[in-house]
Every structure is written in C-alpha cells, then in structure tokens.
Amino acid sequence: MEKRHVPAMVKDEQLVQKRRDQMVKSAVKLFQEKGFHRTTTREIARLSGFSVGTLYEYVTSKEDILYLVCDAVYDEVTDRFNQLLDQSLPAAERFEQMVTALFQVMDDMQEEVLVMYQEAKSLPKESLSYVLKKDESMTANIRNVIDECREEGYLTMNEASARLMAENITVKGHMWTFRRWSLRKHYTLEQYTRLQLDALLST
C-alpha cells in the first residue's frame, strides 16, 4: 500500500524523516492531552524543538501532521505485531499467540492508538481512507491466521463467521484502549487476554 505523499520544502530526506519523527512524537503527546483541534501548530513546533516556520518546511498543513501521526502509529503497531508472531507454531498456539500479541501491542501503545482512534475522523477524506486501508490490512492479517487455523482443522466456521471473527478480534484489541476506563478496573492485561481467548474459543 503506497503511502500518501506528504510534500516537504526541505530536500534532505534524512532530515525530513528526523524532523517528522520529532513532530509526530510531540503531536501524539499533545493530541492525547488536548485533542487535535485544541492543539496549536505552535505548540507542536515548540515541543518538537523548532519554530513554526521550520514546521511548515516539513509539512503543508496541520492535517498533514495528523496524517503522519496516524501513519506512524499504524506502522509501529504493524511492526510490533509482526515481530511478536512466530510463523512456525502449530495452529492452536498460533491463534493464541496472535491474539496475545495484538493485545500486548495495544497495551504498549495505548496512547498512540487511542489518539489515532479519536482523531482520525478529522483527516481529509483521502487520508482517512488510507488509514482505513491500513486497518483493513491489519484485520486481513488476523484473518489469515484464522484461515490457517481453519485449514488445520483447529477452528471450524464458515467464511462469514471467520471474517467477523477477525473484525471482532481487531475490535477487542482496540477496546482495550478505548474502554480502558472500564476494563482496567476489573482486569489485568493477562486476565483480559485469557478471558477474551476463552470467549473466542468457547472453552
């Protein structure tokens, strides 16, 4: 999936990457505290360690920053998730591992995921659909594991159920972040993972 190109005035690619990383880091923190709309470009620049003028050398608009944030968060989520997966395991363990990994990543990246969840709607249409595609691709990965489990006979369910299970797992991951005000009161991550696995596998 090709990324949406975000034009920069500065040519040095390395520098562009570095500055944008700083911006994303600051933006995540600020968006989390005050939301996208209540955060000013000045604040993002200041926290990033440079001036507004500089910020606009690396980005065309405030919305670009939000896009970069969403993009970066999704990339890191995907990376971490993939790193936790071990392709060689047998079906039963693959499934458990996959869910555990997903929830672990969501736990590690709570703030970032939450920000993306709550602010993505402010993206311009095109960027939004790019982000949704990333989500779909993540769900597709989950779906793959499910399908492999089905092929190995570990899970028995039809097409439609498998697809929905993938969606359900994605959402169960997300809800660990967006309903944390409720869930953390009653479960640790391990308990949450265990119980959701039980529910999914109807033990």
Place this chain on the structure above:
Amino acid sequence: MEKRHVPAMVKDEQLVQKRRDQMVKSAVKLFQEKGFHRTTTREIARLSGFSVGTLYEYVTSKEDILYLVCDAVYDEVTDRFNQLLDQSLPAAERFEQMVTALFQVMDDMQEEVLVMYQEAKSLPKESLSYVLKKDESMTANIRNVIDECREEGYLTMNEASARLMAENITVKGHMWTFRRWSLRKHYTLEQYTRLQLDALLST
C-alpha cells in the same frame, strides 16, 4: 442518575425543552457532517431556525450543546432499548432478544450514536463522566440479563467472564456503528446479529 443542570435564560420550561430539542437535532446533523469543532454556533442556530442570540438564551456555551446531544442520544438509546425488551421471556430467548434489540437500536440510531462516540471526548470533565456513567448503566442492564441467564442455567460462566461478556456485547453494538464502513460491506443487520449471537453462544 441526576442530570447535569444546564441553565437557561428563558423561564418557560416547555419552550426550553422545545428549543433544545431543535438544537440537538440540528447539532447531531452538523456534528455528524463536520464534527463538533468544525461546526459553528451560528450554523446550529440557523439550522434550528433561530438566531445565535436565541441559541444562547437556552444554553451557556457550545459545550452545553454537545452535552445536550450526548444526554439526549443516551436517553433515547436507553428508552428504545428498554421498549424492545420483554421481561417475561425464558432465558434463551431473553438473551437473543436483548442482543437483537441492542443492535437494532444501534442501527436505528447510527448517526446519533456515532456522533456521541466521536465527540464525547470534547466534553468538559464533569459532563464526560456523566456520559460514562450512562454507558456503565447500559452495560449493567446487559449484565443483568446475562446474570439471569446464568441463574436459569442457560449460560454457565464465572463472574469475570459474565462481566466481560456484557462489555463485549456493548462494544459489538457500538462497532456496528463505528465500523460500519467495513461491516456493511459484508453483512446485513440480521446477518450481523445472527453471527454475533452465534459467536457469543459458541454454537
């Protein structure tokens, strides 16, 4: 649960209710299109059929409007949900009915629920916790049905699982609205309901 009092300049309670209803209706529409922050008080007033000045006779701030929206949406969700429930059914049917009812309400009130979901975070702290309490109480209702099913032996699971199931059902309801871009492509409401029920009951 006591509502947060929203002061009005106008004394006539009937009129206050009427005008606020108009405002809420307009606000839902506009918030859905452009989000809370991109919607102006003028637009809300115009769409409601009166002037900004009048709007501020019924509300203290823009945030009040958001609060009224969230409050109204939750009230209607709860009302409709309760109206669809039939206390006299046997356990198995009660459970199905409850889930079906919830999803039905979510489907009927997609826009409203979605707006509340996406904009509630812009509420001032106090109003936000009021809204969260409403959510908790809704989940508690679901939990009650689950507990009755457990008492009747229709469902067997421990405390922790029951609690989580309630949360899961709530979220499965919500996700029908916030993931509709994905779910509608593959399922009708009926299919979605059937499949989620199957998943919940591990048929």
Place this chain on the structure above:
Amino acid sequence: MEKRHVPAMVKDEQLVQKRRDQMVKSAVKLFQEKGFHRTTTREIARLSGFSVGTLYEYVTSKEDILYLVCDAVYDEVTDRFNQLLDQSLPAAERFEQMVTALFQVMDDMQEEVLVMYQEAKSLPKESLSYVLKKDESMTANIRNVIDECREEGYLTMNEASARLMAENITVKGHMWTFRRWSLRKHYTLEQYTRLQLDALLST
C-alpha cells in the same frame, strides 16, 4: 435650568416618576460596582423589580438611565446642600458653614457622586453639557457666598481669585470622594473639613 426631556411610553406621570426612581437607585448601585459599560439593562431591570421590556417603557436608551442618574444625583446634592445652608448667618460663619455643608453632602453621597464623576463622560454630548451646567450652577452658589463674604469684608481678594476659590472648594468637595482611598487613611471628615478651611482661610 430646564431638564432634558426624557420621553416615556407610559402616560401616567406618577408611575413614570416611581419607576424611574427605582431604576436610578438600582443603576447607582450597579454602576458603582461594575461601571456603566459593564452593567446591563437586564441587570438594572431585574434589580428594579421589573422586566427589560418595562424598563424600555420608561426610557429610550441605556444612556437615558445614566442621564437620569446624573440628574437625580445632582438634584439631591443641591437639595441637601441648600437645606444645610442658613442664609442669616454672618459672613465668617456663612463661609465655614457652606464648606462644611458641602463636604458633609459629599460624604453622605459618596457613592452617588463618585458614580456621576466617573461615568458622566459616557453621556451623549447634550446630556453631558446639561450636567456640566448643573456643576457650574453649584459652583456659582459657592461663589455667591464668597462674594457676600467679600462684600462684608470678611474675605479680601479680587474677582479672579474669588472665582478660582469657588472652583477649588467644589473640587475639594469632590476630592473627598474620588481620593477617598488616600484621604480616609489619614483624616476623618471633621479633620478634613477643618484643615481645608484653614488652608482656604490661611489661618
């Protein structure tokens, strides 16, 4: 000096007078607390015990109220002042009595005088010059006493000095209100009066 006519919708002259008295009383209190510009017509109406609508039955604009306030204050100042004067006294005593009376009235009507002093500048031109005329007439009264004292040989000074002495006395009266933050720290009204009399008469 003919008063500026302030038109009213209501015909009953008695009622007009009564309502305006209420308004003036409320307005003085509010103007003193928050100044003319920060006081709203709604507040004046409420404190007067009737509605904004009613207020505008007795007055054409907010500025009218300020005019009524200034007018009323000046009238009462003049009344009280005159009542304290005893025309039959000999020169020396007349002078002391006049100054004492003036200061006494200023002390009694601090708030009112201060409000008039600080807000009169917000009057429309015409009303302002009416108020200034009242001030001139008050100073002229003082001047008369001075002139009588000169005629009786109690005071010896030329025309220009006499005129200025009248202005000085007027201002010494006013300053007891507008510099009260400083003067009250060091003098009682009696001390202030005594010392100013000494200064005027160069004892």
Place this chain on the structure above:
Amino acid sequence: MEKRHVPAMVKDEQLVQKRRDQMVKSAVKLFQEKGFHRTTTREIARLSGFSVGTLYEYVTSKEDILYLVCDAVYDEVTDRFNQLLDQSLPAAERFEQMVTALFQVMDDMQEEVLVMYQEAKSLPKESLSYVLKKDESMTANIRNVIDECREEGYLTMNEASARLMAENITVKGHMWTFRRWSLRKHYTLEQYTRLQLDALLST
C-alpha cells in the same frame, strides 16, 4: 516600584517596546475620543499601523493596553516633572518651581492625564493598585518639597496640614485637566498657576 509584567509572544525586547509605544500612542488618542469601552482592539491596531493579530502578539488582553497606557503616562509625567525640578534652589523658589512644573506637565500632557484619570477605574484590581501607588509616590515627591520648605522655615504648618497640602497640590494639578472646560474659559496656565500659588501661600 516593580511594574506588572505584561507578557508578549514576541521575543525581541526592542521590538516589543517599539510596538507597545505605537499602541499606547494610538490608544491614548482613541480612548480620549471615545473612551476605553467604546474603542475596539481593531481600531487600536489599525491606528498603530498593524493588524489585530499583531496587537495580540504584544499584549494578552485589551485591559493590558489600558495598563500600558496608564503606566506610560505616569512614567512620562514623573520624568518630565523631575526634569523641571532644580534641587539647588532656595525654599521659596523651590516651592513655586515645583508647583509651576507640575502644572506645566499637566498642561503639556492634558489628554494623556485625562485619559488615565477617566479610564483607570476599568483596570483589573491589581493594575489599579499599581497605578494608585504611582500616584502616591508622586504626591510623596511633592510632600518632600513641602517638608524641605518647612525645615527651612519657609512654610510653617503641622504634619497633617503638610500632608493635605501635598494632596491639594496634586489635585490642583489634575483639575487643570479634568475641569479644563471651566478653567480655560477664565485663566491661562500662567494665571492659573499664579493664582493657585497665591492661594496656597495665602499672599
């Protein structure tokens, strides 16, 4: 006396000073014409030669501007006053010189002093008391000259009378501005000064 710090967004201190000088100059003119409340920030910005946005780079609120005006006026009054004083003169001349200097400054800075006089009450409490302190310090300066004259035997009066004389002189200075509508009709500055000196010294 430490000034109240007025924060600016712009870092360049020189520029801040320059822009604030422009603002103060424009504000004095506008406040004089229409008063603080009837003057808009836009007008001040326009007359200063920049935009509203720029204005708010140098000031936090409209009240800040009023504070800057009062502060600047008092500083200039004090400066000019001190420059006109000659410490080396003998008592009698010192006194005359001081009063003459004060009245001269008041005459030179009529508009500014008047504005400060009429609008200071709109300052927030803290700024107001700062301005009052400046006034006290000015009066204290006058008092010093009086005390020196007493020590040199040129003036004989007790403590309380000396203090009041200082207040009286201050007010006689101010009244040349706030009663100019009356005083200018009858006196030139020189006449006014001469007559007030006579009155003070009971010639």
Place this chain on the structure above:
DNA sequence: GATGAATGAGGATTCATTCAT
C-alpha cells in the same frame, strides 16, 4: 402597562499559515 423571547450587529480573541530576513 407589563412581559420576556427574539434578534443580530458587534467585539475580543485565536491560530493556521506566510514570508522577509
């Protein structure tokens, strides 16, 4: 005569974006 709901022009303030240095 009294009421108070409705109006909308007006005002203070913010902030994304630009551009000269």
Place this chain on the structure above:
DNA sequence: CATGAATGAATCCTCATTCAT
C-alpha cells in the same frame, strides 16, 4: 535551512433594543 513576526479570517459570545402577546 531556520526563524518568528505578521496577518486576518474565523469564531464564540454578549447585550441593547424590539415587539408580539
């Protein structure tokens, strides 16, 4: 490349005044 001062459109909210009941 970096800076940060300048811009002004946009936005929330207020309040004097009106007018239908």
